[in-house]
Amino acid sequence: MHYTLHQLQIFLKISELQSITKASEALNLTQPAVSIQLKNFQDQFPIPLTEVVGRQLYVTDFGKEIAQAADKILNEVHAINYKTLAYRGQLSGRLKLSVVSTGKYVMPYFLSDFMKQNKGVELIIDVTNKSRVIESLEANEVDFALVSVLPKKLIIDKIALMQxxxxxxxxxxxxxxxxxxxxxxxxxxxxxxxxxxxxxxxxxxxxxxxxxxxxxxxxxxxxxxxxxxxxxxxxxxxxxxxxxxxxxxxxxxxxxxxxxxxxxxxEWNLIWLKSKKLSPAALAYLEFLKREKEKIIAKKFYWTDKI
Missing domain, CATH: 3.40.190.290 (D-Maltodextrin-Binding Protein; domain 2)
Incomplete structure (x- = not known):
């Protein structure tokens, strides 16, 4: 077999989203490019990875197993990259956030300088509604969540960002x-x-x-x-x-x-599970926020006090 990491990444995203169109949008690729890579990947297996019923794409049971394997392989590749950067003294790792939809007007400004200062950190943000944000936090799928209403059933820590x-x-x-x-x-x-x-x-x-x-x-x-x-x-x-x-x-x-x-x-709050063991990248981000948030608010959101 001669599949590439690029093909693994594409197939994993297709399996997550159950859609070639949505996968192409998420990966910033054209739909034909994603379809071609899926076909090239499928050609290396004698068993179908996906099937189309009506107009809906479904991942087969065999495809789901391949997707799980792809996820493990890609995680190992990321780990190699992070270890290389850490050996060179650079902060590295993934920073995963789930953000309520209106939080997209807030969160990027509290991330921009941190990401510029730490080139080895990979940022993953899911923008969705409050219910899904809390679900992803509870399932330990993310490091942090941005909410304006604190969840009542979860034991969390938080840092207040702005009004x-x-x-x-x-x-x-x-x-x-x-x-x-x-x-x-x-x-x-x-x-x-x-x-x-x-x-x-x-x-x-x-x-x-x-x-x-x-x-x-x-x-x-x-x-x-x-x-x-x-x-x-x-x-x-x-x-x-x-x-x-x-x-x-x-x-x-x-x-x-x-x-x-x-x-x-x-109040906008960045929250995380109290029981979560935060990665070095996540801990560094919290320190960045504590140090810089007031400057960011004064520079980027001064206009909100004038209304």
């Missing part, structure tokens, strides 16, 4: 009347929700429940970006994190509507 504020926002396309009462604002104007499991949705529903508001629910969307575009288009209003609205506010695509009881304030 998270949620405002009621609308497009100027809606031409909302001035001084519209809170009751009418929620009853008459379509409200756009995030999906179940989202921390933003949970905060919205808590606010609505505490204020005993009836809601004209219009849409439910699965990402902060999708909600933002729906608001800009005039489909409705929403309660959204300020951190993801800087450009839209600057360009007057979105405006903040004053509502009594808002903004909702919480």
């Amino acid at each position: 998270n504020k949620l405002f009621y926002v609308a497009s100027k396309e809606l031409n909302l009347p001035e001084k519209l009462s809170k009751k009418r604002l929620f009853e008459e104007v379509p409200l756009i929700y995030r999906e179940q499991g989202s921390a933003t949705r949970s905060a919205m529903e808590t606010f609505i429940g505490k204020n005993k508001l009836s809601v004209n629910k219009k849409l439910e969307l699965t990402s902060n970006e999708a909600v933002k575009q729906a608001v800009i288009s005039g489909l409705g209003c929403s309660i959204m994190p300020l951190i993801g609205l800087r450009n839209e506010l600057r360009n007057n695509d979105i405006e903040i509507i004053p509502v009594k009881g808002l903004p909702i304030s919480s």
Whole structure:
């Protein structure tokens, strides 16, 4: 057999995502390139690795075993690379994070300088909703998770990063009347929700429940970006994190509507399992955050205090 590490990496990603299209996106490769490598890899085995039923790709039982072996091989290769860097006195290893979707506006700024200073560290980030973030942390799949709502059932350590504020926002396309009462604002104007499991949705529903508001629910969307575009288009209003609205506010695509009881304030926290034995790379990152986080906030997020 003459399979390559590149082919192992591609097949492992296909087996994880159950999709050639998604694998190509995750690996920053074209779909034809991934398909060709999958075919070349398959040609080295007399038993099918995948099968297509309808339009869905499935990994066979034999393919799952090969994927497990591929994962072990690639981990050993990474270990060799890390040991080489460590022998040369460089910090090395993998840093794995799971980040709630709105956290993508926050986390990169707290990682950029650390990664520049430590070329031997490999960064893996999964951006998803709150439920999946907590699942991955509980399953010990990641070193750290970024959340704005702390999990109640896990024993964790944490480091607070910065404040998270949620405002009621609308497009100027809606031409909302001035001084519209809170009751009418929620009853008459379509409200756009995030999906179940989202921390933003949970905060919205808590606010609505505490204020005993009836809601004209219009849409439910699965990402902060999708909600933002729906608001800009005039489909409705929403309660959204300020951190993801800087450009839209600057360009007057979105405006903040004053509502009594808002903004909702919480805090971005980087959390990890208290029982987890952190790698040298993870420990170094925590030290970096403790030392640099206030400088990062002052440099990158000063504008949030002006709103």
